Amino acid sequence: MAHEHVVALFDTEDHANAAASNLKTAGYGDVSVVSSSVAGDHVKEPGFWKKLFGKTVEEYEAKVYAHNVAKGGAVVAVHAPTTHLAEAGGLLAAHKAVDLKKRAVDDAILTPKAAASIKEEVVAVPVAPVERELDRDAAIKLAKESISVGKKVVETGTTRLRRYVVEKPVEESVTLHEEHAEVWEKPLDEAAYDVDWDDAAIEVRETAEVPFESKSVRYVGEVGLREVGTEHTATVHDTIREQKVEVEKLEAKDIVLPAGWTEN
Numbered sequence: 001m002a003h004e005h006v007v008a009l010f011d012t013e014d015h016a017n018a019a020a021s022n023l024k025t026a027g028y029g030d031v032s033v034v035s036s037s038v039a040g041d042h043v044k045e046p047g048f049w050k051k052l053f054g055k056t057v058e059e060y061e062a063k064v065y066a067h068n069v070a071k072g073g074a075v076v077a078v079h080a081p082t083t084h085l086a087e088a089g090g091l092l093a094a095h096k097a098v099d100l101k102k103r104a105v106d107d108a109i110l111t112p113k114a115a116a117s118i119k120e121e122v123v124a125v126p127v128a129p130v131e132r133e134l135d136r137d138a139a140i141k142l143a144k145e146s147i148s149v150g151k152k153v154v155e156t157g158t159t160r161l162r163r164y165v166v167e168k169p170v171e172e173s174v175t176l177h178e179e180h181a182e183v184w185e186k187p188l189d190e191a192a193y194d195v196d197w198d199d200a201a202i203e204v205r206e207t208a209e210v211p212f213e214s215k216s217v218r219y220v221g222e223v224g225l226r227e228v229g230t231e232h233t234a235t236v237h238d239t240i241r242e243q244k245v246e247v248e249k250l251e252a253k254d255i256v257l258p259a260g261w262t263e264n
């Protein structure tokens with residue numbers, strides 16, 4: 001069975017390693033990851049990439065590999081049967097493979113006009129579905145959130161009862177009695193015997209009532225505080241998350257190999 005290389009560039013080694021792991025899980029045994037931590041300073045030379053992947057690597061592709069891997073990126077190469085190129089390419093694309101033509105423009109390796117003139121290579125693959133048995137232990141775990149509502153006591157405030165004194169004016173009327181001396185006189189015409197020629201005086205005591213006050217105190221009521229409990233219903237509104245899966249069956253067809261992948 002004929003085999004070919006499918007090559008993709010990634011901005012980080014983590015993305016590249018994840019893509020390589022996915023390919024191996026899918027049954028692709030010949031998978032390699034090339035980065036500066038593996039190949040050292042050789043990755044900075046475009047010639048290294050042309051030597052590694054052959055003359056089919058375009059000059060601009062080699063420069064993009066050299067420039068981006070030197071900055072921390074990585075390249076993944078998978079040696080796949082020609083009947084599984086689309087599947088291998090799809091697995092690589094799922095991990096954010098770099099569009100080489102667009103990156104070449106961004107890195108000033110190609111002009112936009114030159115990039116637009118480069119044709120995508122068409123790779124013929126069978127129309128029949130790709131059948132490959134994955135590792136039976138491979139699985140995706142699904143998670144679901146649940147919500148539980150409880151209650152707790154919080155302080156909402158304090159009610160204070162304070163006694164204090166106020167003063168207000170009052171008035172009360174009372175009738176007062178007074179006694180005064182009054183001089184009266186009436187004429188007499190009678191004989192006088194044994195007249196007492198000594199000085200004499202009589203007195204009358206005068207009195208008058210004046211108001212006075214006294215105060216008394218009585219309890220007229222009492223005010224107190226007590227706790228009274230009430231109940232009401234509160235509704236909690238929130239959202240919970242649940243993971244679901246969908247199964248999509250893909251059929252291989254004649255496709256254009258996406259930018260970022262090269263066939264050797």
